[in-house]
Structures are given as C-alpha cells and as structure tokens.
Amino acid sequence: MAIYLDNAATSFPKPDSVYRAVDATFRNLGVSPGRGSYQLSLDAGRLVLETRETVARFFGIADPLRVVFCANATEAINIGLFGTLRPGDRVITSTMEHNAVSRPLHALASHGIEVVRVTADAKGRIEPGAIREAARRGTGPTRMVVMSHCSNVTGTVQPVEEIGTWCRREGILFMVDAAQSAGILPVDVHEMGIDLLAVPGHKGLLGPPGTAILYVAPQLAPQPLIFGGTGGNSMSRHMPDELPERLESGTINTPGLAGLHAGITFVTQTGPDRILRHKTALLERLCYGLRSLPGCCLYGTGSAAQAGGVLSFNITGRDPAEIGFFLDEQYAICVRTGLHCAPDAHRSIGTLPSGTIRVSPGLFNTESDIDALLAALENIVRKREGLGS
Secondary structure (H helix, E strand, O other): OOEEOEOOOOOOOOOHHHHHHHHHHHHHOOOOOOOOOOHHHHHHHHHHHHHHHHHHHHOOOOOHHHEEEEOOHHHHHHHHHHOOOOOOOEEEEEOOOOHHHHHHHHHHHOOOOEEEEEOOOOOOOOOHHHHHHHHHOOOOOOOEEEEEOEOOOOOOEOOHHHHHHHHHHHOOEEEEEOOOOEOOEOOOOOOOOOOEEEEEOOOOOOOOOOOEEEEEOOOOOOOOOOOOOOOOOOOOOOOOOOOOHHHOOOOOOHHHHHHHHHHHHHHHHHOHHHHHHHHHHHHHHHHHHHHOOOOEEEOOOOOHHHOOOOEEEEEOOOOHHHHHHHHHHHHOEEOEEEOOOOHHHHHHHOOOOOOEEEEEOOOOOOHHHHHHHHHHHHHHHOOOOOOOO
C-alpha cells in the first residue's frame, strides 16, 4: 500500500467512524433534510442540526445557526467575499494566500474593490504591524482583512489572534481561511476576533470531501451566491433573510455531514493537541533527516513546532516534479509537488516557477513512513536508483 503524505490536500485515510457514518446515513437516512414532514426527513434534519451544533462547539460559535454548510472551503470563501464586499470597499490580504482567496479578490478588484496585498517575509510570515500599516495608509477606510491561519506551502502559522483583536477594536471585518489549521491548531472565533471563518471538512477535521463550513458573525448578512429552494416560505421569490437558509439553497449533503460530524467527534475525543504533537514529531524527524541530505533546502520557519503540519523543501539542481514522480513511481510514496495553488506564496519565499516538494503527514502516519521517505530521497539524490541510471 502507498505511503500517503499529502494530508494538507485531503486527509487520508479517515477514521473508521467516518466511513461508518457516511454509509449508514446513505443506507438508512438518504432523504432530503427539512424538505418533508415525514419522519425520515425530520430525522435527517435533526442530524444536520446536530452537526451544526457540533461545529459551533468546536469553533467557539455561540449560535449554531450562524454555521453555514458549503461544498468546499473555496465556496465558503467566495460567499464570504462576494456576499459581503461592495464597490469602494478596501481589503487587506497577504501574499501567502491560496488561490481560493487570491482569485476571488482579483475578480473583485475589477468590480471596484481595492485589494492591498501585504508581502510576507522569506519564511512566509506576515507581521501584524504590516497589516496595521496597510490598513491605515489608504485613502479610505479598510472594510476587511482576509488571510490564512496557516500557509499551505510553508506551514507558517500567522498571528491571527493578534490581528483579529486589532481588527475588532478598529471596526474592521476579519476573515480567516482555516483550511490548514482547523482540527490541528486551536480556532475560536470569539477569542480570535473572527467575523468570517472558512473551513473545509475533508482536511484536519477528517470528514469527507464535499463538506465545508462558513461561520458568519451576527452583524453580517452576506448576499447569496446561489438562489433557489430552501424548504420554507416557498411562495416568496426572495431568498430568506435568516441564516443558514439564506446561504444554503438546494439539497444539502446529509451523508457527508454525517461523516463530518463523526470526524469532528473523533478529533475532539483524540484531542487536537495530541494530533498536533504527533504531526510535529513526524515533521521534526523529517527535518532532522533532510538536513543531512546533500543539497536540501528547507522553507518556512525552520521549526517543525511552527510548521502547522506542513513542510516544504527542494533539492538543489533537481526539479521538484521529477523527485515527486520517482517517489511515486519507484517507492509508492505520495507527496505534493509544484505551486500548491499558491503562486504568490512561492514568489514570497523565492521558489517560483517550479515550486517545492511538500510533505504533510497525517494522524495515521508513522515514524516508519518518514524513514521510508528519507531512505527513498537518499537513494534518489545519490543516484543509487532510477535517476541517471
């Protein structure tokens, strides 16, 4: 079986409880929740509500009805940005963002939104002072700061609590992309001053693809991106004002949400601290081994404890894609190579155009997986096998 080390893209494998929850819901409760008065539909609706309440508890959200379910974090981010920003608004972001943030903002710039990008340092870190300065030097007031909690390229953890606290004090909306941190690092919308939080279900929360979360603060009422049936007030041609229905048109992914509920429950019972310690230990082992590898260059903070579950590196004179190909082809080891949908981040750390080799171990990886990767890299780099033979 392959050694999978690309959990920053999608966590795999999932806990058995997640598989069981999805299967049982498909088989026994595979109806539209909240669309009928019969018992099966009511039971499905109850399951969705329980998942909403579980999400709310996990992220410190006071009102579960402010939790909106989406198909993925990209959709959640688009709803948060397109649904909230208006022509003339000013937005501060960073050069460490995934295209899920960068591309919507680029599109919004052509609709009268001023977008200011704060440049990260060579380690991928954004200084809070740089955010404050960018917000204050514009001709008009800043409406929003939007940034990732943890880089999907370097693993650099950004000081979101400090930035969020300042934004709340200044009356600036704060949106956080927690794609790489949720389920691994603490995320509390109240303590971190977060007004909009986008989270995928299929990464650190260990749920299935097709699930994601958008938290919307009480003072916000984003415009929907999708219009349609919500199961209530069907005579009106307008979307309802109330959340979550306002932003949840169409049939919701009940089996997926059952799996998400099981995933969050598993993370809670296991303990995010324990999960983080496990991933950090594996990355420390990897860092130690890579430092003795000829021509290896590590990116980010240089500390596994500050890497948020992700490590990027390159081998001098070797194309990352070539290394990744041989790891897969000859050793059945799955890593991510290239730009990781974040070209600005690679520009910041100096790895354009080829990108990096990214390793992101998961909860179910072991020390032997890391040792196998290091041994394979040693063979590839020293041309013992494959390359140059």
